[in-house]
Amino acid sequence: MNIYKALVKREILEGKNGFIRVPLILSAIALAFLIFSAIGFGNVIYIDGMEREGIENVGDAVSILQEKEPEGLPLAVTMMYWFTTSLPWVALPFVIFFSLLGSLYEERRDRSILFWKSMPIADWQEVLIKLFVPIFIAPLIFLGVIIAAQLAVAIFMTIVVLFQGGPALEMLPLGYMITTWFAFLGHYLLGMLWMLPFLAWLLLVSAFSGRMPFLWAILPPGILVAIEGIFFKSASIAKWISIHLGGWRIMLEDKLGQVNPDTPREVFDIIVSGSLAASLSVTFSSIYFWTGLVIAAAFVYAAIEMRKRAI
């Protein structure tokens, strides 16, 4: 018996389309694109802005790159894998949005709440799991699918380059790949913590709205922003919202200075180590961040209270 395991499993089963099918299908599409383009690779390619003739395939291109940028090549390859496989990540915000918005709404609409409530599970457990799964479990599944896709791409590219006579092992920069997976997860989780007030708002909307939760999710914040703009001629709510939705990263400039990375190594370092540490310090010293968490906690509390009364 494990209540939490069962609840997480239930959420994933219920959201199977968004949580599992979407990343699988999008990854398959991304992989198909990559494979077709690699097979059809032409004999002209731009490298360093200079047109070079005589490159007939990926193997040739990689060989030339290895000569010019021996250190940068594995980093560039790692980033190329990310670039070619990150399509599912574009869909993730939509999956999270609609999962949260439906989480406490659908069970009331189809009356299954009466079945869930006949089980010895507290309302706070149900509500927290419904917040936790889209925010933390869904991205893990997406990342897992992306990792699988990256490995597939890496193996495919290795084989292609091997047959084309290039430096095949350069196509398997596993150490860098693993590092970026963790770094990416770190950045992502931090971003989610910043967005928590909005995510908790969606949960609350799903707990109280009788119908049209979508409008409830969008309109009240929009109206608040408009009222402030019209009557107070200011935009502090809009600013607060935009900071939480990603604007907080601007504050990183104070820490890191203006960043204009040139080489793959610089980009890589910023993503993996530099900016993550800076992000953490910016985050934990920001009053915006902490007010966001307090507001999120209030929304979650309200959602739990609504769930207790819902039938």
Place this chain on the structure above:
Amino acid sequence: MTEYVVEAKGLGKTFGDFHALKHVDFKMPIGRIIGVIGANGAGKTTLLNAVLGLTTYEGDLKVLGHNPATERDALMKDVCFIADIATLPKWMKVSEVLDFVEEVHPRFDRKKAMTFLDRTNVPQNRKVRALSKGMTVQLHLAVVMSIEAKLLVLDEPTLGLDIIFRKQFYQSLLEEYFDEERTIVITTHQVEEIENILTDVMFIKDGEIVLESEMEELTQQFIEVMVDKGKEDEAMALKPIKNGVSFGKSTCVYKNVDRETLAKLGETRRLGLADIFVATMTGEGQ
């Protein structure tokens, strides 16, 4: 000393100006099958929802020692309910429903559930959405009967199902589930179908409990007489609560009149629960 599963004192619930429950007192003893009977909107479901911790309320309520408003999750280890038909999640497969309950309910016996299900046509790999109404109820019932609970609450559990299924439903409830350690509370409109399995009844009208009685005691109180020709005046003198004519003979219904006295007037029979309910509700029986 009688043990009680439910004890309510001054239990009340209002929706705006509407008093759905008017501060009622009642107790439900252990080892009984109690029928809660009332017209639509009388307050039956509100009362049961309060007992199950599904709604807020005023007054004191203890169910198996728990306060349902704050301890629903603990209470649900000992209480089962089917609050409506078709509340099982439609997107789940039958086997997934069983998996889920097995994981979260400490008193669920999967083997037992399988035994019940094997007797039905419910396919395990089908989604609940694809089951017929009857199959959905069979599945829900199989789940509920496989949970070792002390109190089972059924609110209109067979609404919209055909008569054969309804008969089987109550029969298996009585034969395979009920014992002296357990209490079952049922509401239904089809009073005739449950009257022979009930041990106790509770009549609700406009948010008040108008009658609480053991079934045996209640049915002894109400007697109908087919009055023999020529004895009509005598029959009317005994003040029937209701009279009418059927098959050319006048019939009179009496409450709390000695059976032997009535037997001299003509053929006597006990009144069915539905008739007792109607008599009580229309004020004739009070």
